[in-house]
Amino acid sequence: MTIWEAMPGNRARVIVMNNALGPLDYRVPHGMQVEPGSIVIAPLGPRQLVGVVWEPERLPTEEVGDNRLRNLIGLVDAPPIPAPLRRLVEWTADYYLSPLPSVLRMCLSSSAALEGSPTIVEYRATGLVPKRMTEQREQALERIGDRQGLVRELAAIADVSDAVIRGLVKVGAIESVLVEADTPYPLPDPNFAPPDLSPDQASVASILRQAVGAETFQPFLLDGVTGSGKTEVYFEAIAAALAAGKQTLVLLPEIALTEPFLTRFTRRFGCEPVAWHSDLRQSQRRRAWRAIASGEAKVAVGARSALFLPYADLGLIVVDEAHETSFKQEEGVHYHARDVAVMRGLFEQAPVVLATATPAIETRHQVQLGRYEELKLPGRYGPADLPHVEAIDMIQEPPERGRWLAPRLVKGMQATLERDEQVLLFLNRRGYAPLTLCRVCGHRLQCPNCTAWMVEHRLLGRLACHHCGHSYPTPRECPECESEDSLAACGPGVERVADEVRELFPDKKVAIVTSDTLWSPQKAAEFVQRMEHGDIDIVVGTQLVTKGYHFPNLTLVGVVDADLGLGGGDLRAAERTFQQICQVSGRAGRGEKPGTVLIQTHCPDADVMKALVTGDSEAFYEAETEQRRDAHAPPFGRYAAIIVSSEDKAAAEDVARRIGKSRPELEEMHVFGPAPAPLAMLRGRHRFRLLVHARRAFDVQDVIREWLGALEWPAKVRVAVDVDPYSFL
Ligand code: ADP
Ligand code: ZN
Ligand code: ZN
Secondary structure, three states, X not given: OOHHHHOOOOEEEEEEOOOOOOOEEEEOOOOOOOOOOOEXXXXXXXXXXXXXXXXXXXXXXXXXXXXXXXXXXXEOOOOOOOHHHHHHHHHHHHHOOXXXXXXXXXXXXXXXXXXXXXXXXXXXXXXXXXXXXXHHHHHHHHHHOOOEEOHHHHHHHHOOOHHHHHHHHXXXXXXEEEEXXXXXXXXXXXXXXXXXXXXXXXXXXXXXXXXXXXXXXXXXXXXXXXXXXHHHHHHHHHHHHHHOOOEEEEEOOOHHHHHHHHHHHHHHHOOOOEEEOOOOOHHHHHHHHHHHHHOOOOEEEEOHHHHHOOOOXXXXXXXXXXXXXXXXXXXXXXXXXXXXXXXXXXXXXXXXXXXXXXXXXXXXXXXXXXXXXXXXXXXXXXXXXXXEEEEEEOOOOOOOXXXXXXXXXXXXXXXXXXXXXXXXXXXXXXXXXXXXXXXXXOOEOEOOOOOOEOEEEOOOOEEEOOOOOOEEEOOOEOOOOOOEOOEEEEOOOHHHXXXXXXXXXXXXXXXXXXXXXXXXXXXXXXXXXXXXXXXXXXXXXXXXXXXOOOOOOEEEEEEOOOOOOOOOOOOOXXXXXXXXXXXXXXXXXXXXXXXXXXXXXXXXXXXXXXXXXXOOHHHHHHHHHHHHHHOOOOOOEXXXXXXXXXXXXXXXXHHHHHHHHOOOOOOOEEEEEEEEEEEEEEOOEEEEEEEEEEEOOOOHHHHHHHHHHOOOOOOXXXXXXXXXXXXXX
């Protein structure tokens, strides 16, 4: 049954881009043709809104009489949102308890693209010989031949003035043609530079190629140690998709990784893929969106927002560094791009490859259940071995007073630098010091908008809040007791470690790599070049340098504070620490020279530290998994957080308490709270949390929908639901 049988009388049911509204019915005016997925302009009161036509039977709503229907205003010149993406939008809205328009907005993420493809006027010869032929006209027609271009371009080719060309247009010897302003993207060539795969790589690649050829949904965990050639292997799957004329989406956890990816992709396929990230100019977004929607762009790479683009014919999805928690979106629709990518694969009937050296426990569990197929690459490619890892016990071997690097690490650095090799020091803390306090009165400098300390950024001479961005010049006197020069920096950030390194090795070149210094793909490219040319000896960086990069001359990795991520009571703290340190360790010794990793820790006996040193990840994962099972934590149980926030503390608290009071009494589900969130204030809003804990198979969403649906709260209070939360702040 087509929907037009279900929707007689030239009606269309439309999701308009307004979260407060359900689906609305409109009349399709004479001469306009719409189908499910058509992007339309719909009137709403005096305004015009973008909307998407939907199958009415999937969106039941109150029927409106024909006489009250308003006409749709226009049809956007873009392909309809394809059915698999419409199903994904429904699933995402349902699973993450979000309004349909919020999810749909992620699909229509370029407003310029909806205005149509811009056109320009070009000119070409018609073959007509002008009655009055001059020397210049003859020269022009001869040189232009069958070329096409702007008047200015043709004049340049022919070496005549613009006026000559215009004259030829007037007499009909040259005509105008309307062409699209966006030039097509080059087509990646699957046979441009295929590698010689090792036997392990070849067998994994052939399974992936087959899966692409099968054109059905199949999720894979591509589990291989850092440097084993995971990228090289999933490139083979991309080659298969290209050969079949199908599109591929590659998701990366952050845009800083885009640049090295583009370079590698170009080496393998002869041209760049289409990049999609927040740094694109409006015209680039428009061009990319339209090429993805038309199917012309064959390979797109981007951060999580690329997941909701309207691919015309998706044949493969790759999620690289699939364990990364940055795939979880923490604002607006709280979705996890890894999980939604798998659902998209299901709706598109395409294989999904989750590539990682340190799979998430949730992903390993899917393998154990037999839902995902595991493909393993056990060793590094070529002569490179995995690095040698040692822990430095910071109680037994402490650094000198006021310093952060233990003697053994300093010695290791010295030896490495003497061999003209490179060092990476990893500390996941931007700025100079995480806390500034007054030595006289003990006052601690706190953000006025958040429950957070102000972080000193000495390079900028400012204090900044890492939660809301509030910043001001570092004061000379204590804002509390007004003592002069009494403020002291406590604890290290990367800038402070870099200072120590410069003092220790004054003639070595030190680079700080954080989101403050590497904020664009351009900057990332510069960094890679400087590393490759040996213009940097020592990198001090945050998690931004822990993955993706391949620097053969980098042989020593020092982890400045391995305990940093362990506090805080987050259920994934140990797992995350393990993943992060494995990743950063994976930067060491990727070429022919062996690598070493030195981990500074106060708890060398913790399971996670022992696993890192022995390399026995299996034992660590098993112990972690058992703990999760005992606690009914994910993946064995599920959580959902309800976050109530408002600038008015009493209002937020009141709503949180009312939500708590009306909690459903169910055996399968337990509700904790409400309680003030650990981040009790964020961006000026007071926050209260409730945590729902339930069995895996229990439909928490349905219960929460009904529970919250029965309540009302003032507009100044925001209630957000975070299904499968990763942040417990
Ligand atoms: P991973 O993604 O698992 O960390 P990569 O795909 O980045 O591993 O491979 C590590 C390095 O080894 C890269 O420089 C890559 O080009 C190289 N490499 C891997 N496999 C091959 C191969 N079959 N032929 C040539 N070089 C390879
Ligand atoms: Zn003071
Ligand atoms: Zn703040």
